[in-house]
Amino acid sequence: MWKTIENFARAIESIGRGLAVTIRNALERPITVQYPYERLPLPERFRGQVVMLDDATLGGTACIACGACVRSCPADCIAYDAVEVTWEEPKKRRQTVSHYRIDWGKCINCGFCVAACPVNCLTNLGDYELSSYQRDNLLYVYDNPTAAKHRQPEVPFRSGR
Numbered sequence: 001m002w003k004t005i006e007n008f009a010r011a012i013e014s015i016g017r018g019l020a021v022t023i024r025n026a027l028e029r030p031i032t033v034q035y036p037y038e039r040l041p042l043p044e045r046f047r048g049q050v051v052m053l054d055d056a057t058l059g060g061t062a063c064i065a066c067g068a069c070v071r072s073c074p075a076d077c078i079a080y081d082a083v084e085v086t087w088e089e090p091k092k093r094r095q096t097v098s099h100y101r102i103d104w105g106k107c108i109n110c111g112f113c114v115a116a117c118p119v120n121c122l123t124n125l126g127d128y129e130l131s132s133y134q135r136d137n138l139l140y141v142y143d144n145p146t147a148a149k150h151r152q153p154e155v156p157f158r159s160g161r
Contacts, residue, residue, distance in 0.1 A: 047111040052142040060146030063121045065095045069113035077106035098147040105138040
């Protein structure tokens with residue numbers, strides 16, 4: 001009999017503690033953020049989307065097309081086209097990128113590519129709004145203006161007929 005009364009008292013105490021938590025939370029001010037109009041501050045070490053930086057002295061990127069970012073990417077979402085540097089410039093390098101592509105649909109925002117870059121030409125932006133209805137909109141393409149300016153003109157193929 002005493003066991004039943006003890007179990008009943010424990011059940012009432014448990015219900016009372018649960019109701020106390022519920023009432024306490026009901027009386028607090030809600031913490032809902034009205035998203036498009038209000039935004040929570042991002043953490044200091046937040047890693048958003050990865051982009052290529054422009055170097056003001058070069059007129060394009062400082063990338064040396066070493067491939068460290070491609071090798072360090074666990075998601076295999078980075079690709080680039082390298083071109084030989086045949087023009088005069090203040091920075092001594094043998095090659096650079098003409099097109100740099102990151103597929104943000106695959107990117108896991110790990111930051112390994114930014115950490116692996118020896119010339120610090122990649123950075124993480126504080127942007128986290130990358131959603132899109134088409135996968136083509138998730139492809140980031142950087143066209144190097146310096147490489148485009150010095151590109152050799154393409155000679156069209158002519159047959160001997």
